[in-house]
Amino acid sequence: MSINIQALLAQLLVGLINGSFYALLSLGLAVIFGMLNIINFAHGALYMMGAFCAYFLLNLFGIGYWWALILAPLIVGAFGMLMERTLLQWLSGLDHLYGLLLTFGVALIIQGLFQNYFGSSGLPYAIPDELKGGMNLGFMFLPIYRGWVVAFSLVICLLTWYLIERTRLGANLRAATENPTLVRAFGINVPRMITLTYGLGVGLAALAGVLSAPINQVRPLMGADLIIVVFAVVVIGGMGSIMGSIITGFTLGVIEGLTKYFYPEASNTVVFVLMVLVLLVKPSGLTGRAS
Amino acid sequence: MAETTTLDRPAPPASSGPALLSVRDLQAWYGESHILHGMNFEVRTGEVVTLLGRNGAGKTTTLKSVMGIIGKRTGAINFDGHDISRAASDKIAKRGIAFCPEERGIFASLDVRENLMLPPQVRPGGLSLEQIFELFPNLRERLKSQGTKLSGGEQQMLAIARILRTGARFLMLDEPTEGLAPVIIQQIGHTIARLKKEGFTILLVEQNFRFAATVADRYYVVEHGKIIDGFANAELEANMDKLHTYLGV
Numbered sequence: 001m002s003i004n005i006q007a008l009l010a011q012l013l014v015g016l017i018n019g020s021f022y023a024l025l026s027l028g029l030a031v032i033f034g035m036l037n038i039i040n041f042a043h044g045a046l047y048m049m050g051a052f053c054a055y056f057l058l059n060l061f062g063i064g065y066w067w068a069l070i071l072a073p074l075i076v077g078a079f080g081m082l083m084e085r086t087l088l089q090w091l092s093g094l095d096h097l098y099g100l101l102l103t104f105g106v107a108l109i110i111q112g113l114f115q116n117y118f119g120s121s122g123l124p125y126a127i128p129d130e131l132k133g134g135m136n137l138g139f140m141f142l143p144i145y146r147g148w149v150v151a152f153s154l155v156i157c158l159l160t161w162y163l164i165e166r167t168r169l170g171a172n173l174r175a176a177t178e179n180p181t182l183v184r185a186f187g188i189n190v191p192r193m194i195t196l197t198y199g200l201g202v203g204l205a206a207l208a209g210v211l212s213a214p215i216n217q218v219r220p221l222m223g224a225d226l227i228i229v230v231f232a233v234v235v236i237g238g239m240g241s242i243m244g245s246i247i248t249g250f251t252l253g254v255i256e257g258l259t260k261y262f263y264p265e266a267s268n269t270v271v272f273v274l275m276v277l278v279l280l281v282k283p284s285g286l287t288g289r290a291s
Numbered sequence: 292m293a294e295t296t297t298l299d300r301p302a303p304p305a306s307s308g309p310a311l312l313s314v315r316d317l318q319a320w321y322g323e324s325h326i327l328h329g330m331n332f333e334v335r336t337g338e339v340v341t342l343l344g345r346n347g348a349g350k351t352t353t354l355k356s357v358m359g360i361i362g363k364r365t366g367a368i369n370f371d372g373h374d375i376s377r378a379a380s381d382k383i384a385k386r387g388i389a390f391c392p393e394e395r396g397i398f399a400s401l402d403v404r405e406n407l408m409l410p411p412q413v414r415p416g417g418l419s420l421e422q423i424f425e426l427f428p429n430l431r432e433r434l435k436s437q438g439t440k441l442s443g444g445e446q447q448m449l450a451i452a453r454i455l456r457t458g459a460r461f462l463m464l465d466e467p468t469e470g471l472a473p474v475i476i477q478q479i480g481h482t483i484a485r486l487k488k489e490g491f492t493i494l495l496v497e498q499n500f501r502f503a504a505t506v507a508d509r510y511y512v513v514e515h516g517k518i519i520d521g522f523a524n525a526e527l528e529a530n531m532d533k534l535h536t537y538l539g540v
Binding site for chain 1: 358359360379380381383384385389390392396398399400401405406408409410411413454457
């Protein structure tokens with residue numbers, strides 16, 4: 001068969017964009033899982049809240065996209081920290097299942113409330129003026145906003161990686177992931193660190209929500225649809241490594257994009273097929289540590 | 292300080308100063324199991340005090356109770372004039388107590404430098420990195436290595452070194468010689484002697500009383516979660532027979 005380069009590149013770009021969201025979300029999930037030992041099923045709902053937060057900021061207060069990129073993660077992150085203080089902290093030491101069920105319940109409530117008030121159809125969020133239009137790269141047409149999403153997500157992912165793997169604060173976090181009791185006995189306030197870590201993971205989800213608002217519209221179920229794929233990404237990548245979740249996120253987005261070009265019928269299932277294959281060969285995921 | 296006349300606190304004072312750490316009727320539980328049944332002892336400023344006893348007697352649990360990292364504890368734990376029996380472990384650490392656990396607690400996801408720099412400074416006057424490398428020259432060569440890639444001896448040195456940076460003047464060392472080669476044990480012995488000379492107060496848990504004899508001022512014998520005997524280092528020889536019975540060696 002002949003390859004239509006234009007169409008292939010277009011799908012690759014869609015793949016990279018989806019990959020950006022997978023990476024931002026699975027990164028947050030990995031950070032949260034490491035520190036709180038909780039599989040955060042509310043992640044999709046919090047991502048959706050990020051998008052709605054941008055929508056409200058614009059339509060209620062006239063605060064635009066650029067401020068929303070900063071404010072929405074802070075606001076939703078603060079909501080996450082409140083959730084951790086009031087609900088999740090009581091689950092420490094219990095089986096994963098409890099965290100999973102609780103966060104799943106919270107996600108259903110949040111999504112239900114938003115659906116109640118906003119229905120299921122999408123609300124529009126315009127691309128900011130500065131990022132409108134496109135660029136002709138010669139071999140393809142690149143909508144500027146899409147290029148921005150990929151580049152900005154990559155920068156945020158690498159910054160998060162740097163924060164966790166290369167700084168003093170990150171060393172505290174890694175140590176507390178391994179042995180919170182001892183880290184606390186050194187005089188570090190571990191409960192506060194746990195709250196902030198959850199806030200960080202939630203903030204990343206909200207940031208992804210803001211980035212996605214102009215592309216996918218703002219819908220109460222936007223996160224519910226996405227999070228299932230993200231969990232498959234996390235299973236494939238393994239929970240063990242920050243860089244692992246970033247690379248797996250982008251890679252699977254691209255693989256999905258390629259599948260859309262070569263065999264569109266499988267594009268919705270390819271991630272899950274890969275998940276099954278990886279689980280068969282390496283149950284702890286590609287970069288995961290066996291527990 | 293009011294002197295209580297409990298029979299299970301027979302250790303003679305090594306110096307007449309007030310107790311830096313004073314533990315009264317300490318009871319502790321791991322979940323349902325009751326481990327400590329009323330520990331009474333004290334440690335004075337500048338002393339090296341060793342807890343001796345068989346496996347499972349409650350020595351480690353005692354240290355963990357003082358550090359506040361045990362499920363449930365009751366009784367009075369007084370440190371430097373403050374009751375710490377209900378404090379969280381991070382607050383206890385900030386009072387100037389540092390703990391070196393039996394399993395050493397070296398972090399696999401941190402390199403040696405990060406392990407060394409992990410405990411925050413709680414007081415001014417901790418050892419500088421230079422002073423630490425002077426005590427443990429091996430560590431300087433291994434700063435970039437993953438913490439758990441070090442040999443057992445180096446890991447023990449790292450575990451001790453990192454709490455010397457913090458400025459804490461009261462150290463609790465849980466079996467620092469366990470599983471180590473004689474030459475390393477000797478180096479750790481020298482280190483403890485040096486720390487003592489510099490005024491650190493040390494509460495040591497040891498199975499190996501031959502090692503303890505080289506550094507300790509006083510001993511307490513722990514059995515079934517209680518202090519059953521105590522004596523000063525000078526009386527060690529006189530108590531040898533008793534000690535053999537207690538420890539079953």
